[in-house]
Amino acid sequence: MTTQNLLVELFVEELPPKVLKKLGDAFAGVLAEQLKALGLATPASAVTAFASPRRLAAHVTAVAGKAADKAVQQKLMPVTVGLDASGNATPALLKKLQALGADVSDPAAAVAALKRAPDGKAEALFYDSVVPGATLEEGLQKALLESIAKLPIPKVMSYQLESDCELPGWTSVNFVRPAHGLVALHGSTVVPVKALGLKAGNSTLGHRFEAAVSPVVFQDADSYAATLHKDGAVIASFAERKAEIARQLAAAAAKVGNGARPIEDDALFDEVTALVERPNVLTCAFEQEFLDVPQECLILTMKANQKYFPLLDAAGKLTHQFLVVSNISPEDASFVIGGNERVVRPRLADAKFFFDQDRKKTLASRVDGLSKVVYHNKLGTQGERVERVRAIAKAIAGQLGDVTLVAQADQAAMLAKTDLVTDMVGEFPELQGTMGRYYALNDGLGEVVADAIEDHYKPRFAGDTLPRNTAGVVVALADKLETLVGMFGIGNLPTGDRDPFALRRHALGVIRMLVEKDLPLSFQAIATAAYDGFPAGLIADARTELSLFLLDRLKGYLKDLGYGVAEIEAVVNAQGMSTWRDLPARLAAVRAFAALPESPALAAANKRVANILKKAGEVDAHVNPELLQEKAEQDLYAALQRFVPEANAQFDAGDYTASLQTLAVLRAPVDAFFDDVMVNAEQMDLRLNRQGLLKSLHDAMNRVADLSRLAA
Structure with missing residues (x-):
C-alpha cells in the first residue's frame, strides 16, 4: 500500500492563549486517532501537532490514499428461522440478504454461499462479505469533523459565514473563533474536504504584518513548517516557539548583566508563547523609584496585566528592567520599547499609590472592618x-x-x-x-x-x-x-x-x-x-x-x-497512634522489618494472634509463670522477658527500626508455640494464661505498627 504524509491546517482568528497548547494537541491527537481507526494511518504513524495564535495543524506520516478492504462475517439468524423444512430460504432470510446488498435472484445460490456454525445451543447462518476500505477523502472528512467536535473549547462563539464561502447566506457556525482557511495536503495533492463552511486548499496566511508573501502556498505536506517560517514569518510549532522565546530571554538577560535572570513562571511562559507567531524579545525599563514598592506587587502587575517578564538580579531582587516578547521585529524597536514602558508606568504608579495609602492605617485599626465582610452565609x-x-x-x-x-x-x-x-x-x-x-x-x-x-x-x-x-x-x-x-x-x-x-x-x-x-x-x-x-x-x-x-x-x-498500601495500613492502625510526627520513622522501620527473613512468619503469626484475641474478647496481658506447662510456651515467655524490655527501650528512644529488629528473634519461639500448644485448653486457668501470653506478645509486637497488615 502506497502511503504519503498528510498535513491539515485550520486557519482561524486569534485563539484563547491559555488553552492554545491544549487545543493544538487535541486537534492533532483526535485527527490521527480517527485516521488510524479507519485504517488510513498505521499504529506507527508519527503525529506532530502545530499551534500558533491563528492556526491549529497536524502532520501525520504514512497515510494511505485508501484503506484496505476488510472481510466481515455477519450473523444473520438461526437456521430454523432462515431455512424452511426443505432447506430453502425463508422470506425473512431473503429480505435480510437483500438489505445487505447480496444477490438474491437465485435463492438457492444465495443460501449455498452462506455459512452454518454453532451459536450457543443452536445453529446460525452467517454471511461473509468484503467491506471496501474508506478513501482518504471520506476518512479525512470524518476525522476532521470529529477532531473539531472534540476540541476542549472553553467557550463557543457563533458567527455568520462569509458570502463567498462554500455555504453562503445567513448560515451560522459555532466554533471557538471564526475560521477563515483550511489546508489539507496528502503529499502534494489537495484532499477536497470541507469544515466550518470552508473547502480545503494548499495555502494559508502568514504573519499579519511580516509575511514575505501572501498567501503562503505549500508545495507538499512535509514543507509546511519550513515554508510557513520562510514565507509567512511564523513558527508554527508551539514547542519550537517556546524554545526560541527561552533562548531570546536568556540572551537578553545576559546583555543586562549582573547575573540578571527573567522570572520563572511556566503559566506565563505558555501564555506568551500562545500570543506571538514570531517572538522578538526586547528589554525595557521603568523608573527606579517604583522599586520602593514590594516587589511582589510590581511582579504581579507586570505578569498578570502586561505579560512581561520581570528581571531579577543574582540575589533574587527585582530590578527596574523587564523583558517584553513582541510579535513584531521592526528595524527600529525604540517605538515598541517606549510604548511598553508608557503602558506599564500607570500600572506601577497605581501599585505605589495603593501601598502608600494602605500604610497610613495600621492593621489593628482594620480589624473592625472585617465584621462587614461576609465569609459564609451560614458561618457569619x-x-x-x-x-x-x-x-x-x-x-x-x-x-x-x-x-x-x-x-x-x-x-x-x-x-x-x-x-x-x-x-x-x-x-x-x-x-x-x-x-x-x-x-x-x-x-x-x-x-x-x-x-x-x-x-x-x-x-x-x-x-x-x-x-x-x-x-x-x-x-x-x-x-x-x-x-x-x-x-x-x-x-x-x-x-x-x-x-x-x-x-x-x-x-x-x-x-x-x-x-x-x-x-x-x-x-x-x-x-x-x-x-x-x-x-x-x-x-x-x-x-x-x-x-x-x-x-x-x-x-x-x-x-x-512512595510507601505501599500494606506499610501504610500497618502504621496508621498501630496501637496508641495519637500523633503523626513519627510516621516517617515508623514507616521506615516497617519497610526494614518487611525485608527480614523472619517477617512473613511473624506477620502471619501476628494475624493469627489478633484473630484469637478478637474471639476471646477482653484479655488481660498477665501471665502466671507457674501455669506454663508446655516447653514451647515456657520458651516464648522467656523470650518475651528477655527481649521485650530491650525493644521497649528502643521504642521509647524513637529507634523503631531497632525495636522491630530486636523482636524479630521471636520467630522461632512463636512458631514452636503454635506448633505445640493448644491455646484454648479445656482447663480455664490454662486457657486464660495462654491468652494472656499471646496478649503480651501482641502488645509488644504492635507498638510500632500493626504487623498483621503485612501478612499476605
Missing part, C-alpha cells in the same frame, strides 16, 4: 471567623509552648485577615498574606508576627513551603482547621472532583505540618480545640466524618511519598 463574617481562629490558635499554642507563643499566635491570628480590606489586596487578591506581612513590619510588629501573618495561608498548593516559625504553624493550623470543621459542620463536603472550598488542600496542609514540622500534637486534641472554637449550635458535630476524611488524605500523602 470574616470578623466572626477571626475570633474562632484566635480561639483555636490559642488552644494549639498552649499545647506547644508558653505564654509568649500564645501571645504571638493570638496577635497574628487577629491580624491575619486584615489585609483583605486594604486597597492593594482589593486590586490584587493574590497578594493576601504577602501584603499583611509588609504592613505588619511597617506597624513595628516584628518579624515573628509578620511572618506568621504571611505564612498562615501556607501551604497554598502541593509542594509549597510550610510556615517559617512556630507561631505561623499554629495560625496556619488554626485557619485550616476552622475551615475544615466549619464546612464539614454545615455539610459542605467535597464531592467527586468538586471542592470549591479547597478542603482537600487544607487537609493536606494540616497533615504536612503535623508530620513535617515534627509536632507533638494529637489530631484528636486539635480537632477538639477547633470544635470548641465554634459557638454552640452554629455547626453540627461532624467529627467522625472529618477524621475519616483526614485519614484518607493522610494515606494518600504517605502513598505519594
Whole structure:
C-alpha cells in the first residue's frame, strides 16, 4: 500500500492563549486517532501537532490514499428461522440478504454461499462479505469533523459565514473563533474536504504584518513548517516557539548583566508563547523609584496585566528592567520599547499609590472592618471567623509552648485577615498574606508576627513551603482547621472532583505540618480545640466524618511519598497512634522489618494472634509463670522477658527500626508455640494464661505498627 504524509491546517482568528497548547494537541491527537481507526494511518504513524495564535495543524506520516478492504462475517439468524423444512430460504432470510446488498435472484445460490456454525445451543447462518476500505477523502472528512467536535473549547462563539464561502447566506457556525482557511495536503495533492463552511486548499496566511508573501502556498505536506517560517514569518510549532522565546530571554538577560535572570513562571511562559507567531524579545525599563514598592506587587502587575517578564538580579531582587516578547521585529524597536514602558508606568504608579495609602492605617485599626465582610452565609463574617481562629490558635499554642507563643499566635491570628480590606489586596487578591506581612513590619510588629501573618495561608498548593516559625504553624493550623470543621459542620463536603472550598488542600496542609514540622500534637486534641472554637449550635458535630476524611488524605500523602498500601495500613492502625510526627520513622522501620527473613512468619503469626484475641474478647496481658506447662510456651515467655524490655527501650528512644529488629528473634519461639500448644485448653486457668501470653506478645509486637497488615 502506497502511503504519503498528510498535513491539515485550520486557519482561524486569534485563539484563547491559555488553552492554545491544549487545543493544538487535541486537534492533532483526535485527527490521527480517527485516521488510524479507519485504517488510513498505521499504529506507527508519527503525529506532530502545530499551534500558533491563528492556526491549529497536524502532520501525520504514512497515510494511505485508501484503506484496505476488510472481510466481515455477519450473523444473520438461526437456521430454523432462515431455512424452511426443505432447506430453502425463508422470506425473512431473503429480505435480510437483500438489505445487505447480496444477490438474491437465485435463492438457492444465495443460501449455498452462506455459512452454518454453532451459536450457543443452536445453529446460525452467517454471511461473509468484503467491506471496501474508506478513501482518504471520506476518512479525512470524518476525522476532521470529529477532531473539531472534540476540541476542549472553553467557550463557543457563533458567527455568520462569509458570502463567498462554500455555504453562503445567513448560515451560522459555532466554533471557538471564526475560521477563515483550511489546508489539507496528502503529499502534494489537495484532499477536497470541507469544515466550518470552508473547502480545503494548499495555502494559508502568514504573519499579519511580516509575511514575505501572501498567501503562503505549500508545495507538499512535509514543507509546511519550513515554508510557513520562510514565507509567512511564523513558527508554527508551539514547542519550537517556546524554545526560541527561552533562548531570546536568556540572551537578553545576559546583555543586562549582573547575573540578571527573567522570572520563572511556566503559566506565563505558555501564555506568551500562545500570543506571538514570531517572538522578538526586547528589554525595557521603568523608573527606579517604583522599586520602593514590594516587589511582589510590581511582579504581579507586570505578569498578570502586561505579560512581561520581570528581571531579577543574582540575589533574587527585582530590578527596574523587564523583558517584553513582541510579535513584531521592526528595524527600529525604540517605538515598541517606549510604548511598553508608557503602558506599564500607570500600572506601577497605581501599585505605589495603593501601598502608600494602605500604610497610613495600621492593621489593628482594620480589624473592625472585617465584621462587614461576609465569609459564609451560614458561618457569619470574616470578623466572626477571626475570633474562632484566635480561639483555636490559642488552644494549639498552649499545647506547644508558653505564654509568649500564645501571645504571638493570638496577635497574628487577629491580624491575619486584615489585609483583605486594604486597597492593594482589593486590586490584587493574590497578594493576601504577602501584603499583611509588609504592613505588619511597617506597624513595628516584628518579624515573628509578620511572618506568621504571611505564612498562615501556607501551604497554598502541593509542594509549597510550610510556615517559617512556630507561631505561623499554629495560625496556619488554626485557619485550616476552622475551615475544615466549619464546612464539614454545615455539610459542605467535597464531592467527586468538586471542592470549591479547597478542603482537600487544607487537609493536606494540616497533615504536612503535623508530620513535617515534627509536632507533638494529637489530631484528636486539635480537632477538639477547633470544635470548641465554634459557638454552640452554629455547626453540627461532624467529627467522625472529618477524621475519616483526614485519614484518607493522610494515606494518600504517605502513598505519594512512595510507601505501599500494606506499610501504610500497618502504621496508621498501630496501637496508641495519637500523633503523626513519627510516621516517617515508623514507616521506615516497617519497610526494614518487611525485608527480614523472619517477617512473613511473624506477620502471619501476628494475624493469627489478633484473630484469637478478637474471639476471646477482653484479655488481660498477665501471665502466671507457674501455669506454663508446655516447653514451647515456657520458651516464648522467656523470650518475651528477655527481649521485650530491650525493644521497649528502643521504642521509647524513637529507634523503631531497632525495636522491630530486636523482636524479630521471636520467630522461632512463636512458631514452636503454635506448633505445640493448644491455646484454648479445656482447663480455664490454662486457657486464660495462654491468652494472656499471646496478649503480651501482641502488645509488644504492635507498638510500632500493626504487623498483621503485612501478612499476605
